[in-house]
Amino acid sequence: MMTSALLKLTLIGLICAIAVSGSPEWHNDPDGGVIRSPNYPGNYPNNQNYAYVINAPKGYIVVLTMKSFITDDVNSLGDKTDYLKIYDGRKNQDPVGIDLYGTMTSPYRYISNNRRVRMKFISDANGTFPGFSMRYDVINRKSHCDLEGLAVDHGAIDFCNGTKARFATQCTIHCDDGYQLHGGAVTHCLHNYFTQVHCQLESPDQMQAGLDDVSNDVIKASKPRSPRLPEQLPRK
Secondary structure, three states, X not given: OHHXXXXXXXXXXXXXXXXXXXXXXXXXXXXXXXXEOOOOOOOOOOOOEEEEEEEOOOOEEEEEEEEEEEOOOOOOOOOOOOEEEEEEOOOOOOXXXXXXXXXXXXXXXXXXXXXXXXXXXXXXOOOOOOEEEEEEEEEEOOOOEEHHHOOOOOEEEEEEEOOEOOEEOEEEEEEOOOEEEEOOOEXXXXXXXXXXXXXXXXXXXXXXXXXXXXXXXXXXHHOOOOOOOOOOOOOO
């Protein structure tokens, strides 16, 4: 009877352990947080199928900013072996944003289209690496706009308010010398875009001078140039 009871408890414990390890890692913090591969910064184990879910409030999106990413690359057949799969939506059948694998050589940012992002980290039975570390932020699309879409000709951004993961609510602009602001010094996030701010030449005379410079540049660029000949022509 004792052996049977111990066996039953062992089986129950094993089933519970499997259920817990197979459950996704949930992230719901409105202030964002950090997500890492198993055992990071040490090497991740082989044969992983680890799930993550980021759940943002309604009306928000998720921004992933990858800080470090090193996994096994493709095998000799060109197949992915260790990789992070991103699903943009509530289910794993939703459209896939991207598969990440190999070594990240430049900063990477992923912006979701939905308020939930699901991810799976997969590793095979051969070779392990440090894996990944990323920052996630949840962004209110009604109040925040992407700073990558904000460009000011003949000017620059001084500072922005409500900055989070390269999104902001409003920014203050200044113009270069010889230019003045039109539309106010502050651009606001409105309907997913920043309001327009222009830097224009201060006077008609300066504007005409600028046009003359552009015309001269066009003339210089369009003037044909003689091809450079070698110092000594080849003998016939």
